[in-house]
Structure formats: C-alpha cells, structure tokens
Amino acid sequence: xxxxxxxxxxxxxxxxxxxxxxxxxxxxxxxxxxxxxxxxxxxxxxxxxxxxxxxxxxxxxxxxxxxxxxxxxxxxxxxxxxxxxxxxxxxxxxxxxxxxxxxxxxxxxxxxxxxxxxxxxxxxxxxxxxxxxxxxxxxxxxxxxxxxxxxxxxxxxxxxxxxxxxxxxxxxxxxxxxxxxxxxxxxxxxxxxxxxxxxxxxxxxxxxxxxxxxxxxxxxxxxxxxxxxxxxxxxxxxxxxxxxxxxxxxxxxxxxxxxxxxxxxxxxxxxxxxxxxxxxxxxxxxxxxxxxxxxxxxxxxxxxxxxxxxxxxxxxxxxxxxxxxx
Amino acid sequence: xxxxxxxxxxxxxxxxxxxxxxxxxxxxxxxxxxxxxxxxxxxxxxxxxxxxxxxxxxxxxxxxxxxxxxxxxxxxxxxxxxxxxxxxxxxxxxxxxxxxxxxxxxxxxxxxxxxxxxxxxxxxxxxxxxxxxxxxxxxxxxxxxxxxxxxxxxxxxxxxxxxxxxxxxxxxxxxxxxxxxxxxxxxxxxxxxxxxxxxxxxxxxxxxxxxxx
Ligand SMILES: Cc1cc2nc3c(=O)[nH]c(=O)nc-3n(C[C@H](O)[C@H](O)[C@H](O)COP(=O)(O)OP(=O)(O)OC[C@H]3O[C@@H](n4cnc5c(N)ncnc54)[C@H](O)[C@@H]3O)c2cc1C
Numbered sequence: 001x002x003x004x005x006x007x008x009x010x011x012x013x014x015x016x017x018x019x020x021x022x023x024x025x026x027x028x029x030x031x032x033x034x035x036x037x038x039x040x041x042x043x044x045x046x047x048x049x050x051x052x053x054x055x056x057x058x059x060x061x062x063x064x065x066x067x068x069x070x071x072x073x074x075x076x077x078x079x080x081x082x083x084x085x086x087x088x089x090x091x092x093x094x095x096x097x098x099x100x101x102x103x104x105x106x107x108x109x110x111x112x113x114x115x116x117x118x119x120x121x122x123x124x125x126x127x128x129x130x131x132x133x134x135x136x137x138x139x140x141x142x143x144x145x146x147x148x149x150x151x152x153x154x155x156x157x158x159x160x161x162x163x164x165x166x167x168x169x170x171x172x173x174x175x176x177x178x179x180x181x182x183x184x185x186x187x188x189x190x191x192x193x194x195x196x197x198x199x200x201x202x203x204x205x206x207x208x209x210x211x212x213x214x215x216x217x218x219x220x221x222x223x224x225x226x227x228x229x230x231x232x233x234x235x236x237x238x239x240x241x242x243x244x245x246x247x248x249x250x251x252x253x254x255x256x257x258x259x260x261x262x263x264x265x266x267x268x269x270x271x272x273x274x275x276x277x278x279x280x281x282x283x284x285x286x287x288x289x290x291x292x293x294x295x296x297x298x299x300x301x302x303x304x305x306x307x308x309x310x311x312x313x314x315x316x317x318x319x320x321x322x323x324x325x326x
Numbered sequence: 327x328x329x330x331x332x333x334x335x336x337x338x339x340x341x342x343x344x345x346x347x348x349x350x351x352x353x354x355x356x357x358x359x360x361x362x363x364x365x366x367x368x369x370x371x372x373x374x375x376x377x378x379x380x381x382x383x384x385x386x387x388x389x390x391x392x393x394x395x396x397x398x399x400x401x402x403x404x405x406x407x408x409x410x411x412x413x414x415x416x417x418x419x420x421x422x423x424x425x426x427x428x429x430x431x432x433x434x435x436x437x438x439x440x441x442x443x444x445x446x447x448x449x450x451x452x453x454x455x456x457x458x459x460x461x462x463x464x465x466x467x468x469x470x471x472x473x474x475x476x477x478x479x480x481x482x483x484x485x486x487x488x489x490x491x492x493x494x495x496x497x498x499x500x501x502x503x504x505x506x507x508x509x510x511x512x513x514x515x516x517x518x519x520x521x522x523x524x525x526x527x528x529x530x531x532x533x534x535x536x537x538x539x
Contacts, residue, residue, distance in 0.1 A: 002365065002467070004330055004426040006337055051471065052525075058470050076424070076470055096474065096525075146510035146523040155469035156510050158497040229507045250509060 023122035028055020030293025031128030033310030039091035050098035054079035061180035131257035140224030148230025153177035163249035174254035175203040339376035345437030409436030419495025423467035441481035475512035
C-alpha cells in the first residue's frame with residue numbers, strides 16, 4: 001500500500017560548473033530523456049528545473065499508456081525512475097532553479113541566467129519547459145487557492161476525504177485526476193464547458209459509471225464562493241442561461257495548459273499561445289538552441305512524445321557538438 | 327515482508343552509516359484509532375537496522391506520561407528525531423512515499439547537528455532569534471513538492487534552539503488540518519498565525535517568522 005521513496009532534492013549537490021556541453025531547461029519527461037541519452041553518451045549535461053524534477057507527469061496519479069508498464073505506473077514513480085536513470089549516467093540536476101534568460105554569446109556558446117542571479121555556460125541548450133495548468137480567471141479562484149482551490153489532485157486530493165468536490169474540465173486530465181479524487185471524496189461533480197467530453201473513451205466510461213460522480217456539460221463556471229474556505233461554485237448553463245449554485249468543499253481546475261515562455265520573447269519564434277515554433281528537427285532557429293516536448297508548437301502532449309523528442313534532441317546534440325570540435 | 331526493498335535499504339544505509347552522532351527515533355503511538363502505528367514502528371525499526379548510529383524507542387501517548395512530557399507530545403502517531411540533543415524535530419503521521427525522504431533528511435541533520443542547506447542570511451537571522459518559533463509544515467505522502475518545504479523546517483530547527491519543527495501528514499490529523507484550513511499542501515504555518523503556501527524560499531519563511539513574533 002505504501003511506497004518509500006528517496007528524493008535527494010533536500011541535499012542536492014552543487015553543480016560542478018565550468019563549460020557544459022549541454023544545458024537542459026526543464027526536468028520533465030522530455031528534459032530527463034535527453035539527459036539520459038546525452039549523459040550516457042559522455043556529454044557533460046546540466047538540467048535545470050524551477051520546481052522539483054518530474055514535470056507535469058509527476059503530478060498525475062496514474063499513467064496507463066506509457067509502454068512497458070502493463071498495469072500502469074504512478075506519475076511520480078515513473079518520473080522518479082527517469083531522474084535516477086539520468087543521474088546514474090552523470091547528468092547534473094539543479095532543482096528549484098528557474099532559468100530567466102538564454103543569451104546567445106557566439107557559435108557554440110550560450111549563457112543561461114537563473115532567478116538566483118547565477119550564470120551557467122553551455123555549448124548547446126534544450127528548452128524542455130513543458131506547460132502549466134491554466135487558470136480559469138473567475139472571481140474566487142485566486143482568493144481561495146490553497147483554501148479549497150487546487151490544480152494538483154495528486155497532491156491535495158487526500159485532504160478531501162468524504163468531502164464534496166468539483167472538477168472543472170472533463171478532458172483527459174480532469175477525468176484522470178477525477179478518478180483519483182473519487183477514491184477519497186464523498187461526491188465529485190464534473191463541470192465541462194463543451195456539450196461533451198473530449199477525453200479518452202475509457203476514462204469517460206470509468207468516471208461516468210461511477211456511483212459518486214455527476215456531470216454538468218455545456219456549463220460555464222463563473223464564480224468560486226467561500227468564507228474562510230471554499231463553500232461552493234456558481235455555474236451557468238450555456239444553452240438556457242440558467243444559473244446553478246452548487247455547494248462544495250473543493251474545486252480542482254483542469255481546463256488546459258499554457259507554456260511559460262515569456263522570458264524567451266524576442267529570442268525565439270512562438271505561436272499565438274506562446275508555444276515555441278521549431279523546424280522538423282526541433283531547432284528553434286537560434287544557433288545551438290532546440291525546443292522539445294510539450295512546449296513545442298503543435299506537439300501532442302503525451303509522455304511518449306516528450307520522451308521521443310528528448311531522445312532525438314540528444315542525438316542531434318551529439319552531432320552538433322562533434323561538428324563544433326572540427 | 328520488509329517494507330523497504332534491498333535497493334532502498336542499501337541507499338538508506340549509505341546515508342546513515344556514518345552519522346557523527348547517534349540519532350534516536352522516539353516514537354509515540356496510541357492504542358486506538360491509529361491505523362498506521364504498526365507500519366510506522368516497523369518502518370523506523372527497518373531504518374534503524376541499516377545503521378548502528380540509529381536507534382528506536384517506542385512509547386504510548388496514554389501511558390508513558392513522563393516521556394510524553396519530556397518530548398512535549400500532544401498527539402500521536404509521532405516520531406521525535408533526536409540527535410546529540412533534542413532539536414525539536416517531529417514527524418506526525420506516516421512518513422511514506424515522498425515523505426520518507428523528509429524522515430531521512432531529519433535523521434541526517436539531527437545526526438550531523440547542523441543543517442544541510444541554509445544560506446548565510448537565514449543563518450544570521452536565526453542566530454539573532456530570541457523568541458520561540460513553532461514551525462509547522464503540512465504535507466501529504468503523494469505531494470512531490472512537500473519534502474522541499476519540510477526539510478527547510480528541519481534545517482532551521484537544527485540550526486536554532488528557538489525553532490521547533492513539526493511536519494504533519496495532513497490526512498491523518500484532520501482536526502488540526504481543519505483548524506488551519508489546510509486544503510492544499512505543502513502549507514507552512516509559523517507560530518500558529520502566519521501561513522505560507524507552497525514550497526517557499528527560506529527568505530519568505532524568515533519574513534513570515536518576523537511577522538509572527
Ligand atoms: C493530470 C495530467 C494527466 C496526464 N496523463 C497523461 C497520461 O496518462 N499519459 C501521457 O502520456 N501523458 C499524460 N499527461 C501529459 C504529460 O504529463 C505531458 O505530456 C508531459 O509531462 C510533457 O513533458 P515535458 O517534459 O515536455 O514537460 P513537463 O512535464 O511540463 O516538464 C517541464 C518542466 O520544465 C520546468 N520549467 C519550466 N520553465 C522553466 C524555467 N524557466 N526554468 C527551469 N525549469 C522550467 C517545469 O517546472 C517542469 O518541471 C498528463 C498530464 C496531466 C497534467
């Protein structure tokens with residue numbers, strides 16, 4: 001029932017410094033896969049993450065479609081393994097260090113600036129920034145964050161044992177995490193803007209057939225209410241305009257994802273949602289700079305895709321670094 | 327069956343075998359309404375079996391009044407992590423999943439008698455403290471961000487005699503969690519009044535301590 005994990009983030013080693021062959025920004029599946037391949041290949045690699053390693057995949061309860069795990073595997077567990085695998089081959093990992101600027105210096109030299117005003121030098125950089133949960137931007141959302149509003153059911157779900165919970169968004173993430181919350185909560189009400197769910201059929205079946213679940217389709221959440229903590233939500237029927245108030249103790253928000261690429265404005269080309277445009281080989285157009293995984297425009301947000309991007313980028317890095325030598 | 331597999335056992339042993347000071351894991355359990363008490367006891371016994379530098383003592387919160395008073399215990403299950411002296415490190419509930427790291431970190435810093443990672447500014451602030459600080463961190467075992475918050479509390483408590491650090495598995499202490507409206511983790515609470523949500527940098531905790539004094 002319990003697992004016992006060792007995560008060394010509390011006693012992380014200082015980076016060895018000097019010129020890195022490869023700097024990777026983001027330690028989700030894309031960044032860690034690249035780190036596994038590159039460091040195993042003898043490429044001196046430094047990985048940054050502004051949070052703890054693992055990326056979005058570490059915030060999901062259960063991943064069933066990553067090949068090799070017929071019963072599925074917990075997101076944190078899978079990511080823990082990827083991290084260990086990268087570290088085993090000598091990749092250096094710097095957690096809780098946000099990259100704030102990438103400065104091209106010359107061919108074969110990019111400078112990475114971080115929020116703690118440190119500077120690192122690398123011959124090549126991979127942007128594996130992923131994305132983060134979107135906000136709804138409704139009244140009450142910010143006010144009650146941490147007081148009933150949450151974006152991580154894996155983290156906070158256990159606090160809602162026998163409580164009434166609302167999940168906003170009935171896409172893959174909302175339903176997947178909803179299944180997790182259904183284990184604890186007294187009831188789970190799903191509110192979806194669209195008239196239907198765009199989630200995988202298997203997730204729809206499991207949640208909709210659950211005795212503790214209720215679905216409101218074609219409804220827009222307009223307000224989160226509370227006193228000291230969340231006490232309910234207000235939603236509007238998009239067809240009839242009817243307003244429905246629903247008492248609840250918690251609101252988990254899964255309404256999509258958005259990348260955090262503002263610090264790259266002016267450097268790389270992005271689409272209107274802020275995802276980074278690349279060529280088919282994932283180069284950004286800036287010398288020595290590639291983008292991989294969810295942050296890449298028009299990419300499929302799946303662990304397998306992020307892993308494949310990381311693999312291809314590490315192999316491209318080997319070639320690029322070899323060319324720099326000659 | 328052992329709770330720790332061979333690989334984890336080896337890692338734990340490596341981390342704890344050379345502790346400068348012996349660390350006593352002093353557990354308080356209760357007879358009723360404690361589904362995880364026996365697992366916690368088994369876990370810390372396994373941890374202690376990996377190193378001569380770690381020992382286990384188990385008491386009952388109802389019966390062993392003298393120890394309850396000596397360690398200032400008000401709820402169970404709890405593990406007091408005691409090094410050369412009692413730095414005030416407490417873990418309430420089961421240190422499972424990610425929180426196992428927090429327990430190990432506590433043992434390491436208590437055994438070393440010094441924090442693993444505190445910057446100079448934080449150390450100098452702590453050196454100037456002259457009032458008690460009760461630093462509580464609420465966590466869940468499945469929260470990847472939580473150990474980062476918890477180990478900071480342990481580091482500060484080891485560094486300052488004025489700081490006492492309670493890491494609380496929120497799911498097992500619903501009354502306390504309810505009192506502070508804990509609905510997201512990690513949550514740091516300083517002297518029962520100041521809340522800091524999330525894994526915050528040391529400077530934010532220092533500011534919250536100042537505001538709480
Ligand atoms: C609830 C949920 C359920 C999911 N279920 C599945 C599933 O079942 N199967 C599946 O295949 N996929 C699933 N996914 C999708 C999957 O998690 C993502 O596709 C995958 O994590 C993308 O990997 P990535 O490495 O590109 O980005 P991410 O995992 O998002 O990692 C990016 C990392 O970069 C870091 N970062 C960002 N900016 C900076 C910066 N400036 N400096 C330093 N670090 C930075 C972030 O902190 C983050 O750790 C799910 C996602 C969610 C949210």
